[in-house]
Amino acid sequence: MLVTKWVHVPEKAINKPRQIEQDGVKFTQSISPWDLPQQFRFLIDAESLTIEWRYLSDSEPVKRKEFPDGFAVELGKTSSRIYKITVSLSALEKSISVMPTDEAEAATSALIKMKNALAEIENYPNENNKVAMTKTAHWWANLPNKAELLANAM
Amino acid sequence: MLRTSLAVYGWLNWVARGYQRASSYIASSCGFFLLIDTEKSEFLSTRPVITKFVQEIQSNMFILFCLFLFLAVIAHILTKKTSLDVWKEIKFILDRYQEKCFPNNKEKDLHRVTLFRLEKHCLFRRHWSSRNWLNFRGHCRLFSNFLVPVLRSGHINGKSNTFFQVGSDQNYEGVAGLAFRQKSQVAVKNLPDLSSPLMAKVKDRKRLITEYALQTNCKRELIEKWVELGKTVPRSIAATPVEVNGQIWGVLVLDSTSPETLSSESVSDYTVVIAVIGKLLERM
CATH class of the missing domain: 3.30.450.40 (GAF domain)
Structure with missing residues (x-):
């Protein structure tokens, strides 16, 4: 199994304050630091690609939730934050060699799959975390030097 | 309330730590008192007041030991991380x-x-x-x-x-x-600045307080109460x-x-x- 080092998520890139008006109250809102992923890493074996997430606090128990297409997530029992995502490589339709470019592409596909799966879930219990994860996936997909970053992280 | 508790706790903690340091001296003093034979001691034969004091301690030694032990337990609890x-x-x-x-x-x-x-x-x-x-x-x-x-x-x-x-x-x-x-x-x-000179005028005061209440998601009456009490807004x-x-x-x-x-x-x-x-x- 190939385990990469932890990739740091730049908070300022994914948590930009938004101006909100609600019931006449105007305020600046940004995602709670507890729901923002701080780091993530990839674990790749012959069958699946797993993404592990780290938060400010990671001391809560988790539950596993299965999705169709070989996609599974581990959610925090109380916070409903995503701690782990596992995608089968056959579902990704990517063959992974030892080249970091391939792994970066597979990781991008996995994150986009996660983003799409989250978008389909309505009334998600932790909306802030959903937004943070979607933004992280978007940030990773648009990152120009991800293969390089992944090579350094391995 | 918490600040008072912290102050009282700090004082008790100081006393408990002092007692813990002194407990070895107290225990050895008790042992020393038990070893003294008041009837045979030449020093005590000419000093009736001290003899009475030593005899009192010897006769109440069990109660004293229990008291010291109880205090030691209290001191231990107080000096523990809480x-x-x-x-x-x-x-x-x-x-x-x-x-x-x-x-x-x-x-x-x-x-x-x-x-x-x-x-x-x-x-x-x-x-x-x-x-x-x-x-x-x-x-x-x-x-x-x-x-x-x-x-x-x-x-x-x-x-x-x-x-x-x-x-x-x-x-x-x-x-x-x-x-x-x-x-x-x-x-x-x-x-809005609720300490500004504008607050002297009734109309402006009402407007500023209403605006402040709206922007802070509070009721108008609460802000008025704060201003009346002279609280830091x-x-x-x-x-x-x-x-x-x-x-x-x-x-x-x-x-x-x-x-x-x-x-x-x-x-x-x-x-x-x-x-x-x-x-x-x-x-x-």
Whole structure:
């Protein structure tokens, strides 16, 4: 199994304050630091690609939730934050060699799959975390030097 | 209340540590008294008062040993790491956090960091909307949830009795209540100046208070009460939820009398502080 080092998520890139008006109250809102992923890493074996997430606090128990297409997530029992995502490589339709470019592409596909799966879930219990994860996936997909970053992280 | 508890605890802790240091001397003195034979001692034969004193101690030795043992147990409990130690550590963190968030402001009582705890199903909380002692809950329902201040930075404004209703009847008071409801960081700035000379005019006073109440998600009556009592009315407020084991434990509120000092960035820059507070609270 190939385990990469932890990739740091730049908070300022994914948590930009938004101006909100609600019931006449105007305020600046940004995602709670507890729901923002701080780091993530990839674990790749012959069958699946797993993404592990780290938060400010990671001391809560988790539950596993299965999705169709070989996609599974581990959610925090109380916070409903995503701690782990596992995608089968056959579902990704990517063959992974030892080249970091391939792994970066597979990781991008996995994150986009996660983003799409989250978008389909309505009334998600932790909306802030959903937004943070979607933004992280978007940030990773648009990152120009991800293969390089992944090579350094391995 | 917490500050008084901390002071009393600090004093008791000092006494307990002193007793622990002295306990070995006390134990050896007791042993020495047991070894003395008052009838055969030449020294005591000519000193009846001391002889009486030694005999009294020897006859009550069992009770004395029990008393010393009891005190030793109390001292051990007091000197152990307890939740009050955790509060002391959190207080230290809040003070440092205040210094980092407001580096150029010397008046510490005007720029504050306050930790609010969520208290569920409160029965005896006297709400600000209460008009008499019998109806202490005011317009709140029985067993409402409140965000209650537990700790504040600095040494001047240590006490705060402002608490906000959250969660009951979809009522979320204040910026703290808003952060609690949204489960996210919330900041408001450039709030109206309620200490300006404009407040002398009745019309302007009403307008400013209404505007302030609207922008801070509070009732107008509450702000009027604050102004009447001469309380420090902040002009910028930021609130961040504090979590323990994945659940919201409370809210950390930064407020300042300066209209532009606080921003979301200044709060998010110190997320590690919030993480440390959460970790410390997990130990309690």
